[in-house]
Amino acid sequence: MTPTITAFEHSPDRGQGLARDMRVRWALEEVGQPYEVRLLSFKAMKEPAHRALHPFGQIPTYEEGDLVLFESGAIVLHLALRHAGLLPEDADARARAIAWMFAALNTVEGPILELQTAKFAEGDKPWSEQRLPLIKDRIRQRLGELSLRLADAEWLDGAFSAGDLMMVGVLLRLKASGLLDEYPNLAAYVARGEARPAYKRAFAAQLAVFTGANANVGA
Ligand code: GTB
Numbered sequence: 629m630t631p632t633i634t635a636f637e638h639s640p641d642r643g644q645g646l647a648r649d650m651r652v653r654w655a656l657e658e659v660g661q662p663y664e665v666r667l668l669s670f671k672a673m674k675e676p677a678h679r680a681l682h683p684f685g686q687i688p689t690y691e692e693g694d695l696v697l698f699e700s701g702a703i704v705l706h707l708a709l710r711h712a713g714l715l716p717e718d719a720d721a722r723a724r725a726i727a728w729m730f731a732a733l734n735t736v737e738g739p740i741l742e743l744q745t746a747k748f749a750e751g752d753k754p755w756s757e758q759r760l761p762l763i764k765d766r767i768r769q770r771l772g773e774l775s776l777r778l779a780d781a782e783w784l785d786g787a788f789s790a791g792d793l794m795m796v797g798v799l800l801r802l803k804a805s806g807l808l809d810e811y812p813n814l815a816a817y818v819a820r821g822e823a824r825p826a827y828k829r830a831f832a833a834q835l836a837v838f839t840g841a842n843a844n845v846g847a
Pocket of ligand 1 (some may be wrong): 640648686687688699700701
Protein backbone atom coordinates (compact mmCIF):
# COMPACT_ATOMS: atom_id res chain seq x y z
CA MET A 629 0.00 0.00 0.00
CA THR A 630 1.39 3.40 -0.98
CA PRO A 631 1.57 5.67 2.08
CA THR A 632 0.42 9.28 1.97
CA ILE A 633 2.16 12.08 3.82
CA THR A 634 1.05 15.66 4.33
CA ALA A 635 3.10 18.77 3.60
CA PHE A 636 2.63 22.53 3.33
CA GLU A 637 0.81 23.75 0.24
CA HIS A 638 2.77 27.00 0.65
CA SER A 639 5.84 26.36 2.75
CA PRO A 640 7.08 29.53 4.45
CA ASP A 641 10.65 28.48 3.64
CA ARG A 642 9.89 28.66 -0.10
CA GLY A 643 11.23 25.17 -0.79
CA GLN A 644 14.45 25.29 1.24
CA GLY A 645 13.56 21.90 2.71
CA LEU A 646 13.30 23.16 6.30
CA ALA A 647 9.77 21.95 7.03
CA ARG A 648 9.54 18.59 8.73
CA ASP A 649 8.00 16.70 5.84
CA MET A 650 11.55 16.80 4.41
CA ARG A 651 12.83 14.26 6.97
CA VAL A 652 9.98 11.93 6.19
CA ARG A 653 10.45 12.29 2.44
CA TRP A 654 14.19 11.63 2.89
CA ALA A 655 13.52 8.47 4.92
CA LEU A 656 11.01 7.25 2.33
CA GLU A 657 13.58 7.83 -0.40
CA GLU A 658 16.33 6.07 1.58
CA VAL A 659 14.23 2.92 1.91
CA GLY A 660 12.87 3.12 -1.64
CA GLN A 661 9.25 3.40 -0.59
CA PRO A 662 7.06 5.30 -3.09
CA TYR A 663 4.67 7.75 -1.47
CA GLU A 664 1.96 10.26 -2.19
CA VAL A 665 1.71 13.76 -0.82
CA ARG A 666 -1.40 15.64 0.23
CA LEU A 667 -0.71 19.36 0.35
CA LEU A 668 -2.49 21.40 2.99
CA SER A 669 -3.20 25.09 3.44
CA PHE A 670 -2.69 26.57 6.92
CA LYS A 671 -6.48 26.73 7.22
CA ALA A 672 -6.97 23.07 6.28
CA MET A 673 -4.35 22.01 8.85
CA LYS A 674 -6.53 23.36 11.64
CA GLU A 675 -9.79 21.82 10.43
CA PRO A 676 -11.32 18.76 12.11
CA ALA A 677 -10.53 16.44 9.19
CA HIS A 678 -6.81 17.04 9.59
CA ARG A 679 -6.92 17.26 13.40
CA ALA A 680 -8.35 13.73 13.35
CA LEU A 681 -4.96 12.71 11.92
CA HIS A 682 -2.82 15.20 13.82
CA PRO A 683 -4.06 16.43 17.21
CA PHE A 684 -1.92 19.58 16.98
CA GLY A 685 -3.02 20.50 13.47
CA GLN A 686 0.46 20.29 11.93
CA ILE A 687 2.38 18.57 9.16
CA PRO A 688 3.72 16.00 8.54
CA THR A 689 1.33 13.09 8.97
CA TYR A 690 1.65 9.59 7.58
CA GLU A 691 -1.20 7.34 6.48
CA GLU A 692 -0.71 3.73 5.47
CA GLY A 693 -3.92 1.72 5.37
CA ASP A 694 -5.43 1.95 8.85
CA LEU A 695 -2.25 3.31 10.37
CA VAL A 696 -2.12 7.05 10.97
CA LEU A 697 1.01 8.62 12.48
CA PHE A 698 2.09 12.13 13.36
CA GLU A 699 5.49 13.41 14.65
CA SER A 700 8.30 13.28 12.15
CA GLY A 701 10.47 11.23 14.55
CA ALA A 702 7.79 8.57 15.00
CA ILE A 703 7.22 8.39 11.26
CA VAL A 704 10.92 8.03 10.45
CA LEU A 705 11.29 5.39 13.17
CA HIS A 706 8.30 3.49 11.78
CA LEU A 707 9.87 3.50 8.32
CA ALA A 708 13.25 2.48 9.69
CA LEU A 709 11.72 -0.44 11.61
CA ARG A 710 9.63 -1.67 8.69
CA HIS A 711 12.21 -1.38 5.91
CA ALA A 712 15.85 -2.26 5.52
CA GLY A 713 18.39 0.50 5.11
CA LEU A 714 18.01 2.91 8.01
CA LEU A 715 18.84 0.80 11.07
CA PRO A 716 21.65 -1.72 11.64
CA GLU A 717 20.85 -5.42 11.98
CA ASP A 718 22.80 -5.79 15.24
CA ALA A 719 20.42 -5.17 18.17
CA ASP A 720 22.83 -2.99 20.17
CA ALA A 721 23.82 -0.90 17.16
CA ARG A 722 20.12 -0.54 16.34
CA ALA A 723 19.40 0.74 19.85
CA ARG A 724 22.27 3.23 19.57
CA ALA A 725 20.99 4.53 16.21
CA ILE A 726 17.57 5.08 17.79
CA ALA A 727 19.26 6.88 20.69
CA TRP A 728 20.81 9.29 18.16
CA MET A 729 17.35 9.96 16.74
CA PHE A 730 16.17 10.93 20.22
CA ALA A 731 19.32 12.99 20.79
CA ALA A 732 18.64 14.92 17.60
CA LEU A 733 15.03 15.64 18.53
CA ASN A 734 15.31 16.05 22.31
CA THR A 735 18.78 17.44 22.93
CA VAL A 736 19.93 19.23 19.80
CA GLU A 737 16.75 20.49 18.17
CA GLY A 738 15.49 22.34 21.30
CA PRO A 739 17.93 25.26 21.33
CA ILE A 740 17.80 25.46 17.51
CA LEU A 741 14.03 25.91 17.68
CA GLU A 742 14.50 28.57 20.36
CA LEU A 743 16.66 30.52 17.92
CA GLN A 744 13.99 30.36 15.22
CA THR A 745 11.33 31.47 17.70
CA ALA A 746 13.47 34.31 19.02
CA LYS A 747 14.24 35.56 15.51
CA PHE A 748 10.90 35.15 13.79
CA ALA A 749 8.18 35.16 16.45
CA GLU A 750 9.79 37.39 19.10
CA GLY A 751 12.08 39.55 16.97
CA ASP A 752 10.07 42.68 17.74
CA LYS A 753 10.19 42.26 21.51
CA PRO A 754 12.45 44.69 23.43
CA TRP A 755 14.39 41.84 25.08
CA SER A 756 14.91 39.87 21.87
CA GLU A 757 18.28 41.44 21.01
CA GLN A 758 19.70 40.53 24.43
CA ARG A 759 18.35 36.99 24.33
CA LEU A 760 19.85 35.98 20.98
CA PRO A 761 23.50 35.63 22.16
CA LEU A 762 22.35 33.45 25.06
CA ILE A 763 20.47 31.12 22.76
CA LYS A 764 23.36 31.01 20.30
CA ASP A 765 25.70 29.99 23.11
CA ARG A 766 23.34 27.19 24.13
CA ILE A 767 23.41 25.97 20.53
CA ARG A 768 27.23 26.24 20.46
CA GLN A 769 27.38 24.13 23.61
CA ARG A 770 25.51 21.30 21.88
CA LEU A 771 27.36 21.69 18.58
CA GLY A 772 30.70 21.60 20.39
CA GLU A 773 29.75 18.40 22.18
CA LEU A 774 28.43 16.80 19.01
CA SER A 775 31.51 17.89 17.08
CA LEU A 776 33.79 16.23 19.65
CA ARG A 777 31.82 12.99 19.47
CA LEU A 778 31.71 12.90 15.67
CA ALA A 779 35.40 13.81 15.39
CA ASP A 780 36.57 12.70 11.94
CA ALA A 781 34.00 9.90 11.54
CA GLU A 782 31.72 9.88 8.53
CA TRP A 783 28.54 9.15 10.52
CA LEU A 784 27.64 9.13 14.21
CA ASP A 785 27.87 5.38 14.84
CA GLY A 786 29.16 3.26 11.98
CA ALA A 787 27.10 3.22 8.80
CA PHE A 788 24.57 5.95 7.93
CA SER A 789 21.37 5.41 9.93
CA ALA A 790 18.07 7.01 10.85
CA GLY A 791 20.05 8.67 13.68
CA ASP A 792 22.15 10.53 11.10
CA LEU A 793 19.11 11.34 9.00
CA MET A 794 17.45 12.98 11.97
CA MET A 795 20.60 14.75 13.19
CA VAL A 796 21.38 16.16 9.74
CA GLY A 797 17.72 17.13 9.35
CA VAL A 798 17.91 19.10 12.61
CA LEU A 799 21.31 20.71 11.92
CA LEU A 800 20.22 21.86 8.47
CA ARG A 801 18.04 24.48 10.14
CA LEU A 802 21.24 26.22 11.29
CA LYS A 803 22.72 26.73 7.85
CA ALA A 804 21.53 30.31 7.44
CA SER A 805 22.76 31.27 10.93
CA GLY A 806 26.42 30.56 10.13
CA LEU A 807 26.77 28.66 13.44
CA LEU A 808 27.37 25.35 11.70
CA ASP A 809 30.44 26.75 9.94
CA GLU A 810 32.10 27.25 13.33
CA TYR A 811 32.37 23.42 13.45
CA PRO A 812 33.92 22.29 10.16
CA ASN A 813 33.43 18.58 10.87
CA LEU A 814 29.70 19.17 11.49
CA ALA A 815 29.38 21.30 8.36
CA ALA A 816 31.03 18.46 6.39
CA TYR A 817 28.73 15.92 8.09
CA VAL A 818 25.66 17.88 7.01
CA ALA A 819 27.08 18.23 3.49
CA ARG A 820 27.55 14.43 3.34
CA GLY A 821 23.88 14.01 4.25
CA GLU A 822 22.81 16.50 1.59
CA ALA A 823 24.95 14.69 -0.98
CA ARG A 824 23.06 11.43 -0.58
CA PRO A 825 20.96 10.62 -3.65
CA ALA A 826 17.90 9.96 -1.47
CA TYR A 827 18.25 13.39 0.16
CA LYS A 828 18.52 15.02 -3.26
CA ARG A 829 15.38 13.29 -4.52
CA ALA A 830 13.45 14.31 -1.40
CA PHE A 831 14.70 17.89 -1.65
CA ALA A 832 13.72 18.12 -5.32
CA ALA A 833 10.24 16.77 -4.57
CA GLN A 834 9.52 19.36 -1.86
CA LEU A 835 11.06 22.16 -3.95
CA ALA A 836 8.81 21.20 -6.85
CA VAL A 837 5.80 22.00 -4.64
CA PHE A 838 7.07 25.55 -4.34
CA THR A 839 8.05 25.97 -7.99
CA GLY A 840 4.77 24.48 -9.14
CA ALA A 841 6.18 21.36 -10.81
CA ASN A 842 4.17 18.17 -10.28
CA ALA A 843 5.55 16.61 -7.12
CA ASN A 844 2.62 14.62 -5.83
CA VAL A 845 4.44 11.32 -6.02
CA GLY A 846 7.85 10.62 -4.60
CA ALA A 847 10.41 7.77 -4.57
N1 GTB B 1 7.28 17.76 16.58
C1 GTB B 1 6.56 17.82 15.32
C2 GTB B 1 7.22 16.90 14.30
O1 GTB B 1 8.43 16.64 14.43
O2 GTB B 1 6.54 16.41 13.38
C3 GTB B 1 6.54 19.27 14.87
C4 GTB B 1 5.70 19.46 13.65
C5 GTB B 1 5.74 20.91 13.19
O3 GTB B 1 6.28 21.81 13.88
N2 GTB B 1 5.18 21.15 12.00
C6 GTB B 1 5.17 22.47 11.47
C7 GTB B 1 3.73 22.93 11.25
O4 GTB B 1 2.88 22.17 10.85
C8 GTB B 1 5.86 22.47 10.11
S1 GTB B 1 7.58 22.10 10.29
N3 GTB B 1 3.49 24.22 11.51
C9 GTB B 1 2.20 24.81 11.30
C10 GTB B 1 1.46 25.04 12.56
O5 GTB B 1 1.93 24.63 13.64
O6 GTB B 1 0.40 25.69 12.47
C11 GTB B 1 8.16 23.59 11.15
C12 GTB B 1 8.68 24.57 10.17
C13 GTB B 1 7.86 25.49 9.62
C14 GTB B 1 8.38 26.42 8.73
C15 GTB B 1 9.70 26.40 8.44
N4 GTB B 1 10.26 27.36 7.57
O7 GTB B 1 9.53 28.07 6.90
O8 GTB B 1 11.47 27.50 7.50
C16 GTB B 1 10.54 25.46 9.00
C17 GTB B 1 10.00 24.53 9.87
